[in-house]
Every structure is written in C-alpha cells, then in structure tokens.
Amino acid sequence: QLQLQESGSGLVKPSQTLSLTCAVSGGSISSGGYSWSWIRQPPGKGLEWIGYIYHSGSTHYNPSLKSRVTISVDRSKNQFSLKLSSLTAADTAVYYCVRGGSSWPFDYWGQGTLVTVSS
Amino acid sequence: QSVLTQPPSVSAAPGQKVTISCSGSSSNIGDNYVSWYQQLPGTAPKLLIYDNNKRPSGIPDRFSGSKSGTSATLAITGLQTGDEADYYCGTWDSSLSALFGGGTKLTVL
Numbered sequence: 001q002l003q004l005q006e007s008g009s010g011l012v013k014p015s016q017t018l019s020l021t022c023a024v025s026g027g028s029i030s031s032g033g034y035s036w037s038w039i040r041q042p043p044g045k046g047l048e049w050i051g052y053i054y055h056s057g058s059t060h061y062n063p064s065l066k067s068r069v070t071i072s073v074d075r076s077k078n079q080f081s082l083k084l085s086s087l088t089a090a091d092t093a094v095y096y097c098v099r100g101g102s103s104w105p106f107d108y109w110g111q112g113t114l115v116t117v118s119s
Numbered sequence: 120q121s122v123l124t125q126p127p128s129v130s131a132a133p134g135q136k137v138t139i140s141c142s143g144s145s146s147n148i149g150d151n152y153v154s155w156y157q158q159l160p161g162t163a164p165k166l167l168i169y170d171n172n173k174r175p176s177g178i179p180d181r182f183s184g185s186k187s188g189t190s191a192t193l194a195i196t197g198l199q200t201g202d203e204a205d206y207y208c209g210t211w212d213s214s215l216s217a218l219f220g221g222g223t224k225l226t227v228l
Contacts, residue, residue: 037217039217046121046207046219046220046221046222047156047164047207047209047219047222048219049216049217049218049219052217060214060215060216062216062217063216096163096164101215101217102215103151103152103211103215105152105154105166105169105170105209106154106156106164106166106209106217107166107169107175109163109164109165110163111162111163112163
C-alpha cells in the first residue's frame with residue numbers, strides 16, 4: 001500500500017521560505033508514470049492545489065502561486081519537495097502531499113502537516 | 120471564491136438519500152473528468168469517485184457520481200452517521216491546472 005508522509009518546518013516567519021518534503025513508501029516515485037502534487041487547506045477552509053511534478057520531472061504550478069513555488073523530486077530518496085517563498089499569514093494551512101495531477105485523480109494523500117506563518 | 124460551485128451544506132436523515140451538486144463551465148467540468156473527495160473531521164481527504172462515476176476499490180456502492188454537461192453530482196444512499204464529512208468536487212481546466220469546489224458539509228440528522 002502506497003504511503004506518503006510530509007515533513008518539514010511547522011512554524012515559519014513572514015517573508016521567509018517554507019520547505020516541505022514528502023517521503024513515498026510502498027512504491028517507487030519513478031514508476032507508473034504518475035504525477036505528484038502538493039495541495040493545501042487553510043484552517044476551516046477548502047482545498048487549494050499548489051502544483052505538481054510530472055513523472056518526467058517537469059512541473060506545473062497554480063498560476064496564483066507560480067512566482068513563489070518550486071516543486072522538485074529526489075528519485076534516489078523516493079521523495080519530492082515543496083518550497084514556497086515570501087510567506088504571509090495567508091499561507092498558513094495544512095499542506096498535503098498527494099499522488100495525482102495532470103488529469104490523474106488525487107488517489108493517495110499524506111496525513112498533512114500544519115504550517116503556521118507567524119513572527 | 121471557487122471556480123466550481125457547491126452548496127455549502129446539505130442534510131438528510133439516516134437511511135435517506137442525499138445529492139451534492141458541483142457546477143462549473145465548458146472549460147473545466149465540460150471538458151474533463153470529475154472526481155469527488157470525502158474529508159472526515161480531522162483527517163486528510165479521500166478519493167471517493169473518479170472519472171465522473173468510477174469508485175476506487177473499497178468505496179461502497181452507496182456512493183455514486185454522474186456528470187451532465189458542465190455539472191456533476193455526487194449521490195449517497197442509505198445515509199449513515201459515519202458519512203458526516205466535507206465533500207469536495209475536483210476537476211481540471213484547459214491547462215491541466217487542478218480545480219476544487221468550495222466543499223459541502225454533510226450533516227446526517
């Protein structure tokens with residue numbers, strides 16, 4: 001059974017950069033031609049897609065976040081990562097790593113990690 | 120404001136049927152598959168329906184999806200208290216950016 005687990009900084013100061021990593025177990029991140037995504041959910045609000053990285057390594061980002069987002073993959077460690085820069089309080093959210101993207105449904109989700117932007 | 124429109128809340132009694140609508144446009148729902156996600160309180164979302172009407176393994180047939188034109192519908196029959204959750208529809212736009220509805224809170228009375 002595929003499992004995804006987020007890790008990274010839980011409290012980040014405004015204007016700084018958020019860094020999260022998603023460790024994938026129970027399957028190879030390089031097999032199957034899947035894309036791998038990040039999705040976030042502000043407290044008490046709905047889901048917002050951040051972006052995904054294709055199996056080829058190319059990326060596709062939410063236009064509203066594109067200038068601040070970088071998603072990368074480390075196939076040797078079977079993990080992918082998210083960097084989000086110039087943080088504000090509006091970026092406070094639970095961040096999920098997910099398998100899916102590029103018209104593939106989001107079928108496996110990590111448990112999510114809360115990132116709080118505060119000084 | 121989400122591009123996909125869902126009712127904020129729906130409710131029904133145990134054993135009854137409820138439907139949740141998701142309205143979009145020709146450039147998203149009208150041209151792409153729709154998925155539905157269930158988010159139980161305090162947990163990550165779970166894929167409930169994909170490709171408009173397919174159920175992943177383990178999802179009971181009480182849950183069904185349909186799509187017509189630029190709208191999609193999730194139906195849940197034989198409601199149980201354990202179905203109380205937030206439900207989100209999702210699809211893609213013409214550039215393959217993912218879109219979600221604002222979510223619908225289901226209350227089982």
